[in-house]
Amino acid sequence: MSLPAHILDAFRAVVGPGGWIDDPEALAPHVADWRGRIRGRTPLLLRPKGTEQVAQIVRLANTHRIPLVPQGGNTGLVFGGVPDESGREIVVSLGRMNRIRTLDAANSCLIAEAGVTLRAVQEAAAGADRLFPLSFGAEGTATVGGFVSTNAGGVHVLRYGTTRALVLGLEAVLPTGDIWHGLGALVKDNTGYDLRSLLVGAEGTLGIVTAAALKLFPPLRAHASAFVALPSPAAAVDLLARLRAASDDRVIAFELISRFALGLAVANIPDCRSPLAPEHPFYVLVELASTDATAPLGEILESGLAAAMEAGLVVDAAIAGSLAQAEDFWRLRHGLSEAQRPAGAALKHDISVPPAHIPELIARGNEAVAQLVPGIRPCIFGHVGDGNLHYDLIQPEEMERAAYLARGAEVTRALHDIVAALGGSISAEHGIGRMKVAELLRLKDPAALAAMRAIKDALDPRHILNPGRILPVPRPMDAAPR
């Protein structure tokens, strides 16, 4: 059912000329996900220029019961920011709200609008001799609104926490159309329920984030990186603990890469070479960093790895001799998602367990999925310190793509059951979106689910904002627009 023309005109009037798109060709990149796995439909994409326009859009949507889908850089991996196939959802793209409003170095705080890219935030912070530590592969495109709303993690969680730990305050339009002015940027504020924490990671279901106050840190002035071969995932867990202790806790990244993942990177990323012989079961990319430019991180890393080698935890290691070599290590790591594409269909999982359970997760997971689909190829990489693995399962070489994908739900359930048994999470970083709703309902604690439903119903009684993401819509929302 398409939306009546007078309603669409009312939305267009809010944003004015140049503030909307309805041409199918121009809409195309906004209605498909980053990997091109799903394609939805929308009659209209709105590009508000300011918070007041966002509020007017939400009020109008409430009046007419029109579902809205907030969208940033559209790099999300669980279909949360892509309209569904109904043709009724209007997309609200925050791309034109792309100002850094203030940079307050004295208070270590930067206020950025929702459409500013993560890279622009990093660069603005660096320009003021500060660090914004969030970092991940899509940082050139992902936006403040998106990374706040997905509580993004990335490669520095070990030292700085997830996005939730980096947000001091928010400005957002709530589902009623009220503007919440929460940019106070206070480190301490115990005046009741914490709306900021609630909106971070809400995937656009409880409000449209229009700006965020982000926490800055002293810049890092010394770095040392190594690419290390390991006999097992258990060795990775032990090595991390040793290096943290030996370096005064200056490990900033510790990324596990399986042999199969490394092989795909070397085969499929242009000009990518393995720093070590590609015959070992696992590798880690480790980086130490310090705010003290004179910190002897290279020596600390070398002696720490030498001691670990004596203890049998490390088989081989390459310490980056230059910034360029360290960047090559990271290019390999950041290319691991893309490197899988030529290998065939992949069932992707973003799971976490308490870090010490990683070896058991890999052992049990590999066994369970191989029993279901002999020849399945686990491509494992991730953030050991956070207990978070990207556990991607690539189709057997001889199997038909469609036949493999038809087994997807069964394979995913088997893996998620092991995650649940180990006390883990079925979504460590990427969120639930529309992709993982059924698994959330199956595995989330029932009391937590009931509280989540109550929060959604209370704040968004008409289910205007991102309906069907995280939680299913509780009743038919297809009542004719008024």
Ligand SMILES: Cc1cc2nc3c(=O)[nH]c(=O)nc-3n(C[C@H](O)[C@H](O)[C@H](O)COP(=O)(O)OP(=O)(O)OC[C@H]3O[C@@H](n4cnc5c(N)ncnc54)[C@H](O)[C@@H]3O)c2cc1C
């Ligand atoms: C190559 C690659 C690597 C990645 N690596 C990581 C990683 O290491 N760690 C990690 O955590 N994630 C990673 N991601 C996924 C990550 O979640 C997203 O890249 C990013 O956080 C989303 O930002 P975005 O602006 O693209 O948001 P979108 O994709 O546009 O939206 C994501 C969700 O947020 C909602 N949303 C967007 N803007 C707003 C807003 N202003 N207000 C309310 N809701 C909003 C959308 O409705 C949707 O539900 C990766 C993605 C890619 C493609």
